[in-house]
Amino acid sequence: MSVLVYVENAGGKFKKSTFEVVSYAAAVSKQLNTDLIAISIGNVEQSDLSNIGNYGAKKILNVSNDQLKTFVNQAYASIIAEAAKKESASVVILSNSFTGKGLSPRVAVKLGAGLVDAAVELPKIENNVFTVKRTAFSGKAFATVELTSAIKVIALNPNSYQINESNDVAVVENFAPELNDSDFGTMVSEIVRASDKIALPDAELVVSAGRGMKGPENWAMIEELAKTLGAATACSKPISDAGWRPHEEHVGQTGIAVSPNLYIAIGISGAIQHLAGVSSSKTIVVINKDPEAPFFKVADYGIVGDAFDVVPKLIDAVKAYKAHS
Amino acid sequence: MKILVCISNVPDTTAKISFSGDNTQFNTTGVQYILNPYDEIALARAIELTENGKGTVTVIHVGDINSEPTIRKALAIGADDAVRVNSAPRDAYFVSSQIAHYAKEKGFDLILTGRESIDYNGSQIAAMLGELLNIPSISIVKKIDIDGSKANVVREIEGGKEILNVSLPFVASCAEGVAEPKIPNMRGIMSARTKTLDVIEAVSVDELVKFTSYSVPAPRGSVTMLLDNEVEKLVNLLHTEAKVI
Ligand SMILES: Cc1cc2nc3c(=O)[nH]c(=O)nc-3n(C[C@H](O)[C@H](O)[C@H](O)COP(=O)(O)OP(=O)(O)OC[C@H]3O[C@@H](n4cnc5c(N)ncnc54)[C@H](O)[C@@H]3O)c2cc1C
Ligand SMILES: Nc1ncnc2c1ncn2[C@@H]1O[C@H](COP(=O)(O)O)[C@@H](O)[C@H]1O
Numbered sequence: 001m002s003v004l005v006y007v008e009n010a011g012g013k014f015k016k017s018t019f020e021v022v023s024y025a026a027a028v029s030k031q032l033n034t035d036l037i038a039i040s041i042g043n044v045e046q047s048d049l050s051n052i053g054n055y056g057a058k059k060i061l062n063v064s065n066d067q068l069k070t071f072v073n074q075a076y077a078s079i080i081a082e083a084a085k086k087e088s089a090s091v092v093i094l095s096n097s098f099t100g101k102g103l104s105p106r107v108a109v110k111l112g113a114g115l116v117d118a119a120v121e122l123p124k125i126e127n128n129v130f131t132v133k134r135t136a137f138s139g140k141a142f143a144t145v146e147l148t149s150a151i152k153v154i155a156l157n158p159n160s161y162q163i164n165e166s167n168d169v170a171v172v173e174n175f176a177p178e179l180n181d182s183d184f185g186t187m188v189s190e191i192v193r194a195s196d197k198i199a200l201p202d203a204e205l206v207v208s209a210g211r212g213m214k215g216p217e218n219w220a221m222i223e224e225l226a227k228t229l230g231a232a233t234a235c236s237k238p239i240s241d242a243g244w245r246p247h248e249e250h251v252g253q254t255g256i257a258v259s260p261n262l263y264i265a266i267g268i269s270g271a272i273q274h275l276a277g278v279s280s281s282k283t284i285v286v287i288n289k290d291p292e293a294p295f296f297k298v299a300d301y302g303i304v305g306d307a308f309d310v311v312p313k314l315i316d317a318v319k320a321y322k323a324h325s
Numbered sequence: 326m327k328i329l330v331c332i333s334n335v336p337d338t339t340a341k342i343s344f345s346g347d348n349t350q351f352n353t354t355g356v357q358y359i360l361n362p363y364d365e366i367a368l369a370r371a372i373e374l375t376e377n378g379k380g381t382v383t384v385i386h387v388g389d390i391n392s393e394p395t396i397r398k399a400l401a402i403g404a405d406d407a408v409r410v411n412s413a414p415r416d417a418y419f420v421s422s423q424i425a426h427y428a429k430e431k432g433f434d435l436i437l438t439g440r441e442s443i444d445y446n447g448s449q450i451a452a453m454l455g456e457l458l459n460i461p462s463i464s465i466v467k468k469i470d471i472d473g474s475k476a477n478v479v480r481e482i483e484g485g486k487e488i489l490n491v492s493l494p495f496v497a498s499c500a501e502g503v504a505e506p507k508i509p510n511m512r513g514i515m516s517a518r519t520k521t522l523d524v525i526e527a528v529s530v531d532e533l534v535k536f537t538s539y540s541v542p543a544p545r546g547s548v549t550m551l552l553d554n555e556v557e558k559l560v561n562l563l564h565t566e567a568k569v570i
Contacts, residue, residue: 109457137443186489285563294418
């Protein structure tokens with residue numbers, strides 16, 4: 001028996017959500033009194049591979065092959081399922097990242113396993129009943145799901161588990177499962193990354209703005225506040241609908257759900273569909289000129305004021321704070 | 326080209342979410358159901374891709390008779406025909422197994438789903454379908470262009486996008502950007518009544534997961550209001566009290 005965790009990389013480097021998922025998987029392996037094995041696919045450096053041990057994996061299977069340098073959904077799913085069989089894994093854990101969303105259902109079907117995705121807590125294991133809490137209803141509720149299958153697959157939401165680090169290292173073992181041509185149905189032709197910006201789904205701090213900003217030309221101050229804080233930028237739906245900002249910044253029920261440590265909402269009214277995507281943020285700051293704006297009801301800190309006046313002052317205050325700390 | 330679009334029937338986006346019976350049941354009293362917003366986008370793209378006699382769009386839904394208004398809406402928007410698998414949509418594996426069973430020998434060139442349903446938010450169906458049908462699946466797709474038997478697809482990744490080449494048939498789960506939702510016109514609404522809506526029975530599927538209970542997030546503490554010139558204080562509170570910067 002073992003717990004298997006898939007360690008996703010982006011361009012050969014592990015990401016924060018990867019360390020979260022390994023830390024989570026390590027805790028699950030403790031619950032089950034078994035070892036944690038990691039599996040990496042793609043070209044990742046040896047030192048980065050063994051460092052996965054820092055987060056609790058005993059061993060890491062390394063599948064490195066030029067054909068798998070970029071993500072190939074079916075092939076990756078086959079490899080993870082093969083690794084699960086080889087290691088007699090009873091639980092397979094992945095990140096519920098964009099990539100994980102395409103991967104975990106395929107892995108589950110291959111293994112005849114039940115899948116809980118969007119998991120936000122460690123499983124509860126009592127009298128052989130294995131349940132996991134996940135988000136549901138676009139963040140308006142949680143559901144507890146029992147996994148009744150022998151093998152269980154869990155996809156953990158990013159930003160929902162604390163990273164735990166030690167000095168342990170993992171043993172790296174090369175793994176070369178057989179693949180079929182039919183595993184290579186998709187081919188990546190290009191990856192476009194907005195490299196200088198922090199990716200919204202990964203962000204710990206988010207500065208978001210809405211129609212209160214009046215027009216796209218006024219986003220410079222939003223960008224500047226975000227840059228000063230080291231935050232990602234986001235927006236409400238009408239903003240991306242109007243083409244003021246790209247679709248990937250749209251948060252809410254029909255956009256991206258985020259759960260950063262800090263969400264600053266500027267000139268956003270706080271419609272229920274918007275709140276659905278942001279209400280699990282740890283701290284919410286609302287800046288709005290209307291004291292009746294519904295967003296204040298879910299805020300931790302609120303400023304009633306004109307964004308065009310408050311935001312520049314806030315940028316200065318953050319700069320002053322950064323200069324001193 | 327034959328396209329299958331999977332549609333779900335979900336609580337209206339403004340619905341208040343509450344539970345009854347020891348928190349084991351979603352309280353549907355007073356809840357309006359709608360066509361899942363992402364499925365509207367998927368449907369809109371399917372209609373664009375088959376315009377001017379270039380193909381047909383079938384919608385499929387797993388659910389009971391109460392979902393029929395949503396299915397009729399999809400027909401009014403422009404789907405050619407519809408299938409309903411007559412069973413409660415127990416879980417994602419159950420739903421995908423039903424759809425896969427139906428789609429198996431029908432020769433669909435493309436199967437579209439929404440990025441996620443706004444009630445269960447699984448994002449599971451597209452990839453499960455791909456696996457069950459043994460064809461490629463691409464999740465969280467922002468653009469689909471088809472050229473003969475090949476497609477060029479853009480999917481979202483953290484902080485960017487990935488452009489992929491894939492051959493038909495495949496499954497894609499559609500997100501914002503794929504198309505603009507279409508509003509049914511009068512002619513669509515009239516013709517929807519006479520379009521075919523087949524009802525088929527469900528096949529049996531192993532139960533691998535069970536939804537056992539629900540809860541709502543704990544209410545937030547009260548808000549600390551500051552004056553519009555207290556920005557230093559805000560920064561200070563974010564550091565010392567909230568400990569987020
Ligand atoms: C099916 C459906 C799905 C939806 N999904 C989403 C979703 O996922 N995400 C989403 O965001 N929305 C979604 N919406 C839209 C949502 O209902 C709201 O319309 C939208 O969130 C409002 O955006 P907003 O707050 O930017 O604009 P508004 O509601 O117009 O609010 C603007 C706010 O700015 C304030 N303001 C104006 N000027 C200033 C100033 N100078 N300084 C400070 N404050 C100022 C105003 O007081 C007001 O509160 C959805 C709607 C539907 C029907
Ligand atoms: N009951 C259902 N019948 C048909 N398609 C569904 C059903 N539920 C979900 N889907 C499809 O699967 C997508 C993802 O749903 P989910 O996996 O529940 O997030 C939805 O956007 C629909 O396209």
